[in-house]
Amino acid sequence: MSAYVKGLAYLAAVLAASAVVAGCGAGSGSTGSASATSSDKGPIVIGMSASKSGPYSVDGVASLEGVEYAVHAMNQSGGWLGRKLELKVYDDQSDPTKAQQIYQRLITQDHVDFIIGPYAPDLAAAAGAVATRYKYVMLDPETALPIISGSKWAIMDEPAAKQNLDGYPEIVANEGYKTLAILGVNNAYGDECAAGVKEEAQQAGLKVVYTTSYAPDDALNSAAEAIKARGADAVASCSFFSDGVALTRALDRANYKPKVFGLTIAPSKPEFAEAVGNLASGVISNTSWAPSLKTEGNAEFVQGFKAFKGHAPDYHAANNYQSVQVLAAAVDDTQSLDQQKILDKLYSTTYETVIGTFKLSPDALAVGFKEYLYQVQADGKEQKLVYPDDVAEAKVATPYGGS
Amino acid sequence: MIVVQLFVNALLLAGTYLLLAVGLNLIFGVLRVVNFSHGGMVVFAGLFVYWLVLRQHVSPVLAVALAVVVVAAIGFVTQAAALARIRVTGYDAELLSLLATYGVALVLVNISALSFSADYVSLPELQGSWNIGSIHLGRAAVVAAAVGVISSSAVLFWLARTRSGKRVVATAQSETGAEVCGINAAVTKRVAFTLGSALAGLAGALTIFQSTMAPSAGLGYTVLAFVMIALGGLGNYAGAFLGALCLALLASFTSYYWSGTASAIAPYLLLLLVMLARTRGSRYSLV
Numbered sequence: 102m103s104a105y106v107k108g109l110a111y112l113a114a115v116l117a118a119s120a121v122v123a124g125c126g127a128g129s130g131s132t133g134s135a136s137a138t139s140s141d142k143g144p145i146v147i148g149m150s151a152s153k154s155g156p157y158s159v160d161g162v163a164s165l166e167g168v169e170y171a172v173h174a175m176n177q178s179g180g181w182l183g184r185k186l187e188l189k190v191y192d193d194q195s196d197p198t199k200a201q202q203i204y205q206r207l208i209t210q211d212h213v214d215f216i217i218g219p220y221a222p223d224l225a226a227a228a229g230a231v232a233t234r235y236k237y238v239m240l241d242p243e244t245a246l247p248i249i250s251g252s253k254w255a256i257m258d259e260p261a262a263k264q265n266l267d268g269y270p271e272i273v274a275n276e277g278y279k280t281l282a283i284l285g286v287n288n289a290y291g292d293e294c295a296a297g298v299k300e301e302a303q304q305a306g307l308k309v310v311y312t313t314s315y316a317p318d319d320a321l322n323s324a325a326e327a328i329k330a331r332g333a334d335a336v337a338s339c340s341f342f343s344d345g346v347a348l349t350r351a352l353d354r355a356n357y358k359p360k361v362f363g364l365t366i367a368p369s370k371p372e373f374a375e376a377v378g379n380l381a382s383g384v385i386s387n388t389s390w391a392p393s394l395k396t397e398g399n400a401e402f403v404q405g406f407k408a409f410k411g412h413a414p415d416y417h418a419a420n421n422y423q424s425v426q427v428l429a430a431a432v433d434d435t436q437s438l439d440q441q442k443i444l445d446k447l448y449s450t451t452y453e454t455v456i457g458t459f460k461l462s463p464d465a466l467a468v469g470f471k472e473y474l475y476q477v478q479a480d481g482k483e484q485k486l487v488y489p490d491d492v493a494e495a496k497v498a499t500p501y502g503g504s
Numbered sequence: 505m506i507v508v509q510l511f512v513n514a515l516l517l518a519g520t521y522l523l524l525a526v527g528l529n530l531i532f533g534v535l536r537v538v539n540f541s542h543g544g545m546v547v548f549a550g551l552f553v554y555w556l557v558l559r560q561h562v563s564p565v566l567a568v569a570l571a572v573v574v575v576a577a578i579g580f581v582t583q584a585a586a587l588a589r590i591r592v593t594g595y596d597a598e599l600l601s602l603l604a605t606y607g608v609a610l611v612l613v614n615i616s617a618l619s620f621s622a623d624y625v626s627l628p629e630l631q632g633s634w635n636i637g638s639i640h641l642g643r644a645a646v647v648a649a650a651v652g653v654i655s656s657s658a659v660l661f662w663l664a665r666t667r668s669g670k671r672v673v674a675t676a677q678s679e680t681g682a683e684v685c686g687i688n689a690a691v692t693k694r695v696a697f698t699l700g701s702a703l704a705g706l707a708g709a710l711t712i713f714q715s716t717m718a719p720s721a722g723l724g725y726t727v728l729a730f731v732m733i734a735l736g737g738l739g740n741y742a743g744a745f746l747g748a749l750c751l752a753l754l755a756s757f758t759s760y761y762w763s764g765t766a767s768a769i770a771p772y773l774l775l776l777l778v779m780l781a782r783t784r785g786s787r788y789s790l791v
Contacts, residue, residue: 156720159623195720287765315764318724320715322513322642323759323767330506343624343716350714354633354642370623375558376716378628 144187145180145438147172147425148213150203150228152220155195159370160417161220164243165190167414167421168217170406175425181432189213195220197227204231204239214438217424218255220417222246222290229255238444240427242420246289253444253465258427259420259456260470262290263297265387266337267472268488269363270298270305272385276499278334278360282311284324284348285339294339294365307335317344325351328359335361342367346376353380360500361385363474369416374481381481383502387472390419390456391486393494394473397453398426416456423454505638510756512639517752518745519649523710524725525732525744526656527703533739534676534696537587537601542704543726544609544616549575549708550717551620557627564629568709572702579701582608583694609722617719624716644714651710655703660741672696676739731775750774 149168152161172186180186189211193200200219207213208231216232218225218241225241229248232239232255239255241248245262248255273281281302285291291314302309310331313324321344328336329352336359338348345367352359367373368386390396392403392413402422406414414422431446432438451469452459460469474488476497485495528542549571556567586604590597630644662669674682675692683689708725711717732751736743751771759767 154617154622156622156624156718158617287768313763315759316768318721319759319764319768320517320755321759321764322517323510323756324764326506326509326513327760343718346624346626346716350631350642353631354640354645356633356635356640372621372623372625376626376628378631380628380631 142184144185145182145215145432146187146189146211146213147215147217147428148189148204148207148211149217150191150193150200150207150219150224152195152224153192155193157195157220157224159372160243161193161195163415163417164220164421166406166410167242167418167423168425170402170409170414170418171422171425171429173409174402174405175429181429182436182438193219193224195224197223200224201227201231204228208232208235208237215428215443217241217421217428218243218248218258222248225255225257236440238428238440238447240424240447242424243417246293247464247466249465253448253463256447256461256465256467258424258459258467260389260472261466261468262293262339264470264472265294265339265365266298266363266474267301267387268474269337269361269385270302270307272474272488272497273302273335273361274305274307276361276497278499279308280310280332280334281307282328282331282333282336282359283309283338284312284321284336285314286317286341286344287314288317290341291339295337298337298339302337315344317341319344319347321347321351322354324348325355325357328352329355329357333359335359335363337363339365340367341365342370342372346373349377349380349384353377358501361497362501368477368484374477379481381477383498383500384477385474385487385497386477386484387474388416389470389472390416391473391475391492393486394455394457394492396455396457399455402455419455423456423459426454427452427459506760509639510760511753512641513645514749514752514756516641516645516649517755518749519652520645520711520714521652521728521732521748521752522656522745523648523652523703523707525729525748526652526659526741527700527707528726528729529733529739529741529744530659530703531697531700532733534672534700535587535601535693536598537605537697538598538730539697539700540602540606540726541582541608541612542605542700542729543722543724544612545575545578545701545704546708546711546725547717547719547722548578548612548616549705550712551616551625551708551719553709553712554625554627554717555620557629558625564627564713568706571709572705575705575708576698576702578608578612579704580694580698582701583697587697588690588694609726613719613722622719624718624721625712626716627713630713642714644710648710648714651706655706656741656745659699659703663741668695728771731771735775735778 151165152158172188176185191203216237216239218239219228220243222244225244225248233249233252240258242258283295283298285295310333345364363385365387368384374381430452431443435442435446448461457471458469462468475484476487478485486492487497531539552571553567556562557564590600633640633642663673671687671692675689679689732747733744735747754770755767758770
């Protein structure tokens with residue numbers, strides 16, 4: 102047995118060594134040509150880590166593209182304070198430890214002027230600790246949860262998880278249905294989002310007939326059987342991609358079609374329709390942004406992004422563009438790069454952005470943004486905004502038609 | 505009726521689990537190697553099939569066959585180029601084998617991410633269910649379970665009833681003894697590792713039709729398969745089936761009557777209980 106212990110020790114040593122090697126190599130992903138120290142006359146440097154590889158890479162790259170376009174577009178219009186912008190990016194490999202090392206490096210070695218937070222809450226928490234320690238403003242457009250309790254520096258800069266299915270219970274009730282099943286992946290996101298749905302379901306007069314939380318890799322067969330056994334009219338699931346696909350399939354396997362089917366996150370990705378085929382048709386999901394929104398600069402953003410990147414932006418790109426938009430406005434208002442002045446400005450001002458109104462609560466949460474609901478329609482080919490009414494592009498079609 | 509449905513779901517899940525475990529069990533039984541690249545092979549095959557079907561428009565059946573062949577070839581090369589070159593014996597050999605296969609896993613996972621998909625993906629070809637009265641059987645699960653049971657039974661039959669299979673059993677029981685009897689142990693090991701890898705490839709190729717898969721999920725598959733064969737006794741085929749069935753029943757019933765979170769913890773609690781109850785382990789036996 103001691104040899105096995107020794108073996109595990111060797112394995113740990115090898116893993117640690119590979120982490121060091123990977124960490125050393127991370128710098129090779131940097132873009133731009135920022136000098137080690139940003140001077141008063143040189144470019145203003147924005148630093149961030151991006152999940153260019155690892156499990157978050159698809160969304161991580163989409164996020165990075167939003168910042169890249171923002172830097173490009175703002176340089177086209179003269180930069181900030183008459184200075185050009187540069188972007189310094191390192192690949193965090195979807196790893197919170199690497200993200201933390203990267204933000205430490207960006208602040209203490211690269212001396213960047215501003216930072217933008219990374220993709221996903223776990224990386225945001227790791228990076229937020231560094232931002233808080235060095236008193237750097239970190240807007241994080243990719244976390245829907247509070248980042249560091251008590252810190253004003255690490256700022257949740259997108260709609261909160263609790264808002265993710267805002268309006269969904271109202272849709273269910275308006276369509277004449279009475280009962281709802283609520284599921285949530287067993288992490289802070291799932292808990293917060295499910296709590297929000299439950300609260301609103303009670304306000305809408307719906308009866309919640311089933312609630313459960315589950316591990317992200319659950320096949321959800323038993324949950325589907327439970328939903329079927331209770332005859333829930335509607336299902337709301339606070340899920341990520343993999344579990345969203347699993348629930349869609351599990352309900353299909355169980356021969357159960359809820360009348361209304363709502364899933365967070367998964368349907369926004371093209372891989373969802375690839376994975377579930379025509380079961381995607383009729384699913385309702387959430388987004389913080391859509392190209393059709395009449396928000397500040399949105400039409401120009403959509404057009405400019407397409408011309409710059411050769412494809413349409415998604416909500417990750419829009420969220421990230423928004424963070425740079427907000428920083429730009431704060432720099433312009435204060436005529437300064439001073440972190441404390443920028444922070445004070447952010448907490449005392451509201452800004453109109455491509456995803457809506459940026460407004461901070463005292464506990465570092467963006468509370469001005471809305472979450473919108475869309476439905477997959479036209480046999481899965483189109484996503485149409487259906488809620489709220491003032492932005493709706495189509496009426497909600499029920500019952501859920503995935504077949 | 506819900507109990508019957510949950511039991512049917514568990515049986516189908518056990519078949520899929522068995523498919524995941526059978527290759528790992530064969531390799532451990534013969535080579536005494538905990539193949540850390542098992543999960544890497546599973547996701548490589550699954551994502552390779554995804555890439556072939558969706559991006560290259562290859563028929564699913566041909567894609568599955570190609571994935572099995574490619575992963576078998578990877579297994580052959582891994583054994584010949586890495587494992588066969590380990591000259592030490594005993595625990596040192598096991599440790600080096602573990603490290604070597606871990607390295608292969610990293611390579612496979614990164615090739616999968618760079619070449620096929622870095623994100624979670626799946627294929628919809630076998631969606632839907634077949635119904636027997638009010639009992640429904642998911643198509644992808646039925647296919648995976650059937651292949652799992654058939655391939656596992658075929659391996660068991662091969663080991664127990666054929667001359668070449670008996671060579672493998674003999675090598676597993678005593679490499680020195682087998683060589684004294686004229687069995688080429690090096691070739692036997694290569695055959696076992698290649699076959700075990702092919703089975704991992706088959707598992708991945710079929711899993712992509714019933715659940716999502718991403719390169720990062722590789723280690724999870726290795727751990728799941730390892731828990732199953734550890735429950736049943738490492739290298740023991742009948743035990744692996746029992747282990748798979750126990751895990752599937754636990755997953756199905758705890759998830760329904762308790763919660764999905766509980767069902768995720770249950771397998772590891774069961775493994776701990778089994779290890780506490782059988783501190784000397786199960787008797788090592790291939791068949």
